[in-house]
Amino acid sequence: xxxxxxxxxxxxxxxxxxxxxxxxxxxxxxxxxxxxxxxxxxxxxxxxxxxxxxxxxxxxxxxxxxxxxxxxxxxxxxxxxxxxxxxxxxxxxxxxxxxxxxxxxxxx
Numbered sequence: 001x002x003x004x005x006x007x008x009x010x011x012x013x014x015x016x017x018x019x020x021x022x023x024x025x026x027x028x029x030x031x032x033x034x035x036x037x038x039x040x041x042x043x044x045x046x047x048x049x050x051x052x053x054x055x056x057x058x059x060x061x062x063x064x065x066x067x068x069x070x071x072x073x074x075x076x077x078x079x080x081x082x083x084x085x086x087x088x089x090x091x092x093x094x095x096x097x098x099x100x101x102x103x104x105x106x107x108x
Contacts, residue, residue, distance in 0.1 A: 008061035016068050023072050032080045033087075040077045047073055 001009075026032055047070050054066045 005060065012061040012065040012068075015065055019068075019072055023075065026076060026079050030079065030083055030086070032076070032083045035076065035080055037080055037084065040073065040080050043073050044077050 026035075047066070050066065051070070054062055057063070
């Protein structure tokens with residue numbers, strides 16, 4: 001293993017290890033209020049675009065790191081959406097409020 005491959009492997013392990021506590025906390029608590037939905041969406045889109053570059057490279061640590069980022073960012077977005085939906089349902093008392101165009105709803 002040359003120095004570049006060793007550095008890539010070590011940095012992959014370190015980056016993944018640095019992100020795992022955040023992911024574990026989000027999965028356990030289901031509380032993602034401190035996250036930005038738009039940042040999570042943009043991060044996922046960026047990861048998808050970056051995939052084009054990664055698949056052009058020979059298999060190595062970057063593939064593993066990128067796969068980790070793809071999975072964790074997608075999971076964080078799903079958890080964020082579920083958390084936001086649960087907060088919305090709790091806030092409305094478990095029922096959906098009628099929208100402004102719902103039949104029978106008086107206009108203001």
